[in-house]
Amino acid sequence: MSVNFSWPIFGHNKQISFLQNTLKQGNLANAYLFYGAKGLGKKMIAKYFVQSLFCTDDLKPCQNCLACLKMNKGLQQNFLYLSALKTKDDTEDTQVEQVRNFLSNLSLTSFDGGYKLAIIYAVDKLNIFSLNALLKVIEEPPKNTTIILIADQINNLPATVISRCQLLKFQPLNKKDMSAWLETFSLAEVDQQTILNLSFGKPGLALEYIEDNLVNFKKDCQFLLKILNDNTFVAWQDLEHWFGILKKENPQAKVYELAHITTHYLDLWQLLLRDILWHKLNRPALNVLFSENIAKISQKYSVTKILNNLLSINKIRRQLKNNVTPQLVWENLLLDLKI
Numbered sequence: 097m098s099v100n101f102s103w104p105i106f107g108h109n110k111q112i113s114f115l116q117n118t119l120k121q122g123n124l125a126n127a128y129l130f131y132g133a134k135g136l137g138k139k140m141i142a143k144y145f146v147q148s149l150f151c152t153d154d155l156k157p158c159q160n161c162l163a164c165l166k167m168n169k170g171l172q173q174n175f176l177y178l179s180a181l182k183t184k185d186d187t188e189d190t191q192v193e194q195v196r197n198f199l200s201n202l203s204l205t206s207f208d209g210g211y212k213l214a215i216i217y218a219v220d221k222l223n224i225f226s227l228n229a230l231l232k233v234i235e236e237p238p239k240n241t242t243i244i245l246i247a248d249q250i251n252n253l254p255a256t257v258i259s260r261c262q263l264l265k266f267q268p269l270n271k272k273d274m275s276a277w278l279e280t281f282s283l284a285e286v287d288q289q290t291i292l293n294l295s296f297g298k299p300g301l302a303l304e305y306i307e308d309n310l311v312n313f314k315k316d317c318q319f320l321l322k323i324l325n326d327n328t329f330v331a332w333q334d335l336e337h338w339f340g341i342l343k344k345e346n347p348q349a350k351v352y353e354l355a356h357i358t359t360h361y362l363d364l365w366q367l368l369l370r371d372i373l374w375h376k377l378n379r380p381a382l383n384v385l386f387s388e389n390i391a392k393i394s395q396k397y398s399v400t401k402i403l404n405n406l407l408s409i410n411k412i413r414r415q416l417k418n419n420v421t422p423q424l425v426w427e428n429l430l431l432d433l434k435i
């Protein structure tokens with residue numbers, strides 16, 4: 097009986113063939129750590145891995161056998177999933193409790209004596225108490241159990257956790273794989289090129305653009321380009337007005353949510369400034385959709401001015417990381433900007 101795999105994934109060939117060989121040979125490690133930037137598809141690959149282990153057909157996952165159907169309906173009792181991303185109501189204590197419950201479920205012998213698999217998503221977001229509880233389990237793993245940890249960054253994970261795991265590093269997709277994947281969506285050519293240029297090999301990031309047909313992206317670009325094109329006073333008014341709207345639209349938003357939204361705008365701002373700089377150096381804009389506006393605005397900016405603005409953005413990013421409130425961060429940016 098020959099086993100084959102059907103994982104509709106573009107790129108990550110080395111990691112995928114390693115995982116598929118592991119499944120073929122049946123020599124799973126007790127713990128894996130999938131790591132690499134956000135949006136590369138680590139979780140999706142982990143799910144295909146899990147589903148393929150349970151699938152009873154020769155072409156894995158077949159999506160038709162009882163095991164596949166159970167998995168797709170969330171009824172696979174031998175599979176456990178935990179996301180460490182915080183929701184609005186989570187506190188440090190509820191997280192520790194969630195993790196403890198999850199780990200004690202994992203340590204129970206499986207319902208039918210079969211193999212047990214677990215995924216912990218965003219394991220790098222767990223607090224130290226939860227990580228210690230996790231460490232105890234991976235130090236003495238329950239029998240016939242494999243746990244897959246997924247992290248965007250491993251810098252904050254204790255070395256004791258990392259050293260117990262089989263490591264799998266994920267890289268951004270190359271342009272060829274990314275283009276081939278984008279071809280599967282019917283996008284207008286200019287949209288496709290813009291998404292390809294601005295998602296930097298991260299399908300997850302590309303999907304954010306695709307999901308709303310670039311509507312928010314276009315709106316945000318127009319807003320930021322207007323600011324870059326206005327005189328300083330109008331730009332300040334625009335920004336203050338915008339921050340007012342941001343707070344009004346998210347009256348309950350916590351500081352970290354406002355910080356998240358702020359980071360999103362800083363990213364976009366940086367991209368636009370970089371394109372303006374690129375234009376000055378006679379290079380084509382990555383943001384193909386707005387290349388004409390970018391060319392026009394670049395006449396207004398000297399290279400020094402652009403570089404200063406890019407430096408300001410980096411300074412603001414550091415402030416956000418150091419928990420300066422978004423309101424203050426914006427005020428600082430307004431004072432710093434050279435428009």
Ligand SMILES: [Zn+2]
Nearest residue numbers: 151158161164
């Ligand atoms: Zn199946």
